[in-house]
Amino acid sequence: MNDTDLLEELVELARLAGEEIMQIYAKDFAVDYKNDNSPVTDADLAANCVITAGLKRLTPEIPILSEESADISWQERQSWQRYWLVDPIDGTKEFIKKNGEFTVNIALIEHGNPTMGVVYAPALKTCYLAAKSIGAFRECDEARIELKVTRKSKQGKVKVVGSRSHPSPELEDYLAQFDDVEMVPKGSSLKLCLVAEGEADIYPRLGPTSEWDTGAGHAVAEIAGATVTHIDGSPLKYNQKESFLNPYFVVSRLES
Incomplete structure (x- = not known):
């Protein structure tokens, strides 16, 4: 699969996870806490299932590291040259506060560097997507705009x-x-x-x-x-x- 097709598949996967998240977001939901005292909800777990299942289907040969399934030893991980890095809901505290500023994060890491990524904010219906071989984009209301940073002076x-x-x-x-x-x-x-x-x-x-x-x-x-x-x-x-x-x-x- 080429990078263009893979990136579009990631966007679709993030949107599917977003649908699961928003169904729970619209209701009352329970909040649990992990050992490090960080919050986790049913939405984190539901989105994790959608994303990991989708990535295994798309690229069964690439390992996955997700916040919700991070119990992979360093001995195993240190040999990884290419892997998926996933946060099913980044900003769980924002999710709990219901302010909309939470995201689905999927990144491809190669030799320690992110080479492809999707950040989808389901409550804001905004998606950021990027691949090193293609470029970076923001998509909102079906309009996709390329993002190109212009340098700015530290003055002012x-x-x-x-x-x-x-x-x-x-x-x-x-x-x-x-x-x-x-x-x-x-x-x-x-x-x-x-x-x-x-x-x-x-x-x-x-x-x-x-x-x-x-x-x-x-x-x-x-x-x-x-x-x-x-x-x-x-x-x-x-x-x-x-x-x-x-x-x-x-x-x-x-x-x-």
Whole structure:
């Protein structure tokens, strides 16, 4: 299957998962908590079933790492050169608050780098999709627009996208380098996508995230032309260590 067809299949899969999510979103639902105290709902589990079953059908040869099925040993994972990275619902806290800012995330990781990704926000009916060989796009109301980041000077007003659920006390120190800052609050992996479409200039994440939170949005932002790096400017990579936690990172369209 070529990249164009595979990307379209991923979009369809994300939409199917979104339908399952929205059926539960419309009702009262129970919230459970995992060992790390992060919330999980029936919608997370239902979407996970849809996505993993679909990926196994599309690419049975490619392993899958999902937030809801992450009990795969490092000994097994470290040999993976190509795998799917899935977060059935990124922004479960936004889902529980019913503010619409949650997403379905599916990314293809190759040699530690995201090369294809879909971020679908079912409540907003907006989809971001990207493949290294094709480009990055935003789809809303059946209109698909290509995303191409234009570089912006650090001088003047800088739009900084931040988390609704995870404000970081270190962020203020980081932002002191800019003369004029406008904060743009947003939940889930939509933060990375805002930089990709030029609605924000920079997203500094100085707080905890896991690899499945960022893989798909990383693909969209980077393929659109933004940079996604550690604080020191080195590339953000995946499946390079036993822990799933990301280091602090920055997504930016600002000139270096």
